[in-house]
Amino acid sequence: MAKKQVTLIFPQHLIKEPVIYMMSKEYDIIPNIRRAKVTESVGEVTLELEGSEEGLKKAVVFLEKKGVRVEPVVGDVIG
Numbered sequence: 726m727a728k729k730q731v732t733l734i735f736p737q738h739l740i741k742e743p744v745i746y747m748m749s750k751e752y753d754i755i756p757n758i759r760r761a762k763v764t765e766s767v768g769e770v771t772l773e774l775e776g777s778e779e780g781l782k783k784a785v786v787f788l789e790k791k792g793v794r795v796e797p798v799v800g801d802v803i804g
Contacts, residue, residue, distance in 0.1 A: 727778045730759070730798035731785070735768035739792055745770070748787050752780040771798060 735744070740763060749756050754776040761770045774781055788795050 726775050727781055729774045729781050730771065731774060732769060732771045732796045732798060733788060734794040734796065735770070736792055737766050740765075740768045742791075744788065744791055744793060745772070748784045751787065752776060752784040754780055754784050 733745070745756050748754060754774050757773040757775070759771040759773055762768070774784065776784070785795050
């Protein structure tokens with residue numbers, strides 16, 4: 726199992742969508758929320774993702790295609 730820390734930035738229209746749940750079910754990823762901040766206009770969530778290398782790569786692509794900005798956590802030494 727590999728681990729990766731990312732910050733997800735959700736546009737307003739995706740804030741109420743279960744995007745993290747869909748990603749975790751589709752690609753067999755275990756998300757662990759490290760920090761979250763949600764306002765009416767933007768959502769920001771820092772996650773530690775655990776899964777296979779291939780699953781993690783596909784999960785990031787899935788999120789980006791949905792319109793979520795995926796940024797690596799600076800200083801991520803996990804994985």
